[in-house]
Amino acid sequence: MVDGGWSLLGRHRERARPRSLSQRLPCHLLLQGVTSATQSNRLIAGTSMTRVLLATAELDPFVKIGGLGETVAGLAACLSQLGVDVHIAVPDYPISLAANQHWSVQLPAWASSQASVRSGRVPGLGTVHAVGVHNIERPHPYYDPATGESWFDNDRRFFAFGIAVAKVARQLNVDVLHINDWHTATAVADFPNERTIFTIHNLAHQGAADIGWLPAFGDKAPYFEHLGSCNPMAAAIRLSAKVSTVSPRYAIEACSPTFGCGLQDELAARGSDFFGVRNGIDPKRWNPESDVLLPANFSARDLAGKQVCNKELRRATGLGDAPGPIIGMVTRFADQKGIDLVADLVGYLEGIPASLVMHGTGEVELVSRIWHEGRARRSHMSYLPGFDEQYAHLVVAGSDLLLIPSKFEPCGLTQMQAMTCGTIPVVTGVGGLADTVIDTDADPTRGTGFVSGQASVTSVLDSLHRAVRGWRNRWRREAVQRRGMLTDWTWAGPGRRYRELYREVLDDL
C-alpha cells in the first residue's frame, strides 16, 4: 500500500534531505538487495515512503516476555500496511531470524568496538535487523531463568545495544528513529534527537546505572544524570523530539509522584510533547471468528462456540462443573500485576461462587505463592506456570470473566483481547485499563466490564461480586459481551496516529 498524502506533506524532503535511493542506502545493502521490495514500491508509487527504524528489546514472534514484543510487532504490521517503510532493530539473543544479509557497525571501545547485524525481511512486519553486541546472547533477555536475578551486566549489554541502534539507523538512513523503553534509550546519544521518538511502555524499568557511566555518552552526558545515577530513560525523555506512552490516562498519571517513578517532573516539563497513544491488538491473532488455536470459533452474533471453549477450559483444568463463572488470568507474575492481591483473595472465591484459572510466569516468589494456593484449592483454582500460546488463547476466550488487578498499567493488552473474545474484564481503574474498560454498573448502556476503584483486596473482591451478579443475568451479560466484541481494538487508529507523528516530526525539521 502507498502513503498517498506524503508528497504533499513532506515539506522537509525537498528542503532538507532530498536523496536518491542509492544515497539513502548503505551500498552493501543496496547491492545485495535488502530493500528490493521497498525500491519497487517506491518506483511504483512514484514517491518515497517514510523510513522508520523501530528499536525494541522484544519482538513477537522472536522474543516475547511481556506486552512489549506484541505491541511493537502489532504497530510494525499496521505501519507497513499504511505504507511506512518499516525496519526493526532487536537484540540478537540470538533470535531465529532467517537473515540474508550480514553486516556490522562500529561502536565505541567500552561497547567492544563492533556490533554484527543480521537482516532479513519478515513478511507483514518489515525488515528485521538482529543486532549482536558483546554479551547480548543469553537464554533470557533480562534475567537468569535459574535464579530469577537480573543479569549483572544489563547496563553494558543494553547501553551498547542502544548505541548500535543509533549506528544502524544512520546506516539505513532512516527518516525517524522510534525507540522503545530504556533498553534502546542510549540511542539518543548518537542520533539526531529532532528525528527521534521515544515510547515509554513501563516507567518502573528505567535502566538506572552507576553514575560512572556518564562519560560514555560524551556531550549528551548531562542529560543522562538523574538523582545521582546514569539514567538512560531520563535522557530519552529530555532529548527526544516527542515522548509518547501507551495510553492517554497513563500519560496523565505519569506526571504525578504516585505513578511517575521519580521521572514525573521530567515528563511534565515536556508539556504537549508528552502524550498517550493507546496500544492496539493484532486482529490476525485475536479474532474468535477465525482463531485456529481455539477448539471452536464464535462471533458477537453467535456465541455458541464460546460455550465449547468454556467446556474445554473446564475439562483441561479439571474444574469440570465447578459452580459459578470461570475467572481467567493470563499475566506476567510481577508486583505491578497485583498477583499478591490475588493470592490474598482466592480464599473468598469459593463463597461467591467462582473459580480461578491462572497462566503465566515471572518473579519466582509470586509464582511459588500462587502455585501453592493452586495446589491447596484444586476444586476452584488451577494454575499452569510458564507460557503456552494455545493455552493462553483458551484461557482468554474460554473464561467468563478476565481479572486484571494491576497496581499500575501503562496500557495492558489482555483486557482488549478478552473483550474481543466476549470475556468480560474486571480491572482496576488505572492507566490503559481505565481508558479501555467502562464500568457496567456506573454506565449500564455503555458498560464493557467492571472497574474497581482501588488496587486492594476489598475493592477487587467487591468488583468480582458485582461482575458475577452481572454475569448471572444472561440478557445483561450478553449486552456487555457484545459491546466489547464490537469495539475496534485493532492497531488501525493508533497506527495512523504514529504515522501522523512521524510526519509531524519531519515537518518540524
Ligand code: GLC
Ligand atoms: C508493558 C506495560 C503494559 C503495556 C505493554 C506494551 O508491559 O506494563 O501495560 O501494555 O508494556 O506497551
